[in-house]
Structure formats: C-alpha cells, structure tokens
Amino acid sequence: MASSGTIPEVPLTSSSKKVIPVVGLGTAGYPFGASAHCMKEAILDAIRIGHRHFDSSAVYQSEQYIGQAVMEALSLGLIKSRDELFITSKLWCSDAHRDRVLPA
Numbered sequence: 001m002a003s004s005g006t007i008p009e010v011p012l013t014s015s016s017k018k019v020i021p022v023v024g025l026g027t028a029g030y031p032f033g034a035s036a037h038c039m040k041e042a043i044l045d046a047i048r049i050g051h052r053h054f055d056s057s058a059v060y061q062s063e064q065y066i067g068q069a070v071m072e073a074l075s076l077g078l079i080k081s082r083d084e085l086f087i088t089s090k091l092w093c094s095d096a097h098r099d100r101v102l103p104a
Helices: 036-048 063-076
Strands: 009-011 019-021 053-055 086-088
Touching (some): 036 063
Antiparallel strands (some): 009 019
16 A cells, blocks of 8 residues: 555555556546647646556547657656556447447
C-alpha cells in the first residue's frame, strides 16, 4: 500500500506484485473535446506530480492528448516506460459487439 499523502494502491491481481492507483485522473472536459488545447499539458503536469492512472473514454475525445503527453513524459524522462502508467477507458454499450470493440 502507498504511504500517507499519496494515492492508495491495490494489487492488480491476487498473484501480481504490480499495483494500480485506486484513483484515476479524469480526462473529460465539457463540452467533450472543447478543452483539448489544455488537455496534453494538464496530463503532463499530472505525470510530473506523480499521477500514474488516467481515466478516459472515446466520447471524451482525450485519447490523442493522453498519447501526446505520454510521449513527451517519456522524452523528458518523467517516466521510463509506458508500463508505469494505467490508462483506463470505457466501452459504450452500443460498441459492445465483437466487430465494434477494437475500433471503439
């Protein structure tokens, strides 16, 4: 578990030593996509201060900016590998069909 003053973590699986932060930083802005010009910098700043879990969804239109922030964090040495981050997303119920999951 994380120490006092940090985001709590839990084991990813019962047999794994890898832990996931229980709080993910949300990447939605309203209206969706409207705050995109600030999104990459906000995510990069969050990585700088220690956030390692980011919550997204295709409807948020933030995936491109998360990717840009991750690439920049790697180039700046803020993280050593993409494996240090957890990026969670959601699948809209109408996309929960075999041929729609990957495109979504």
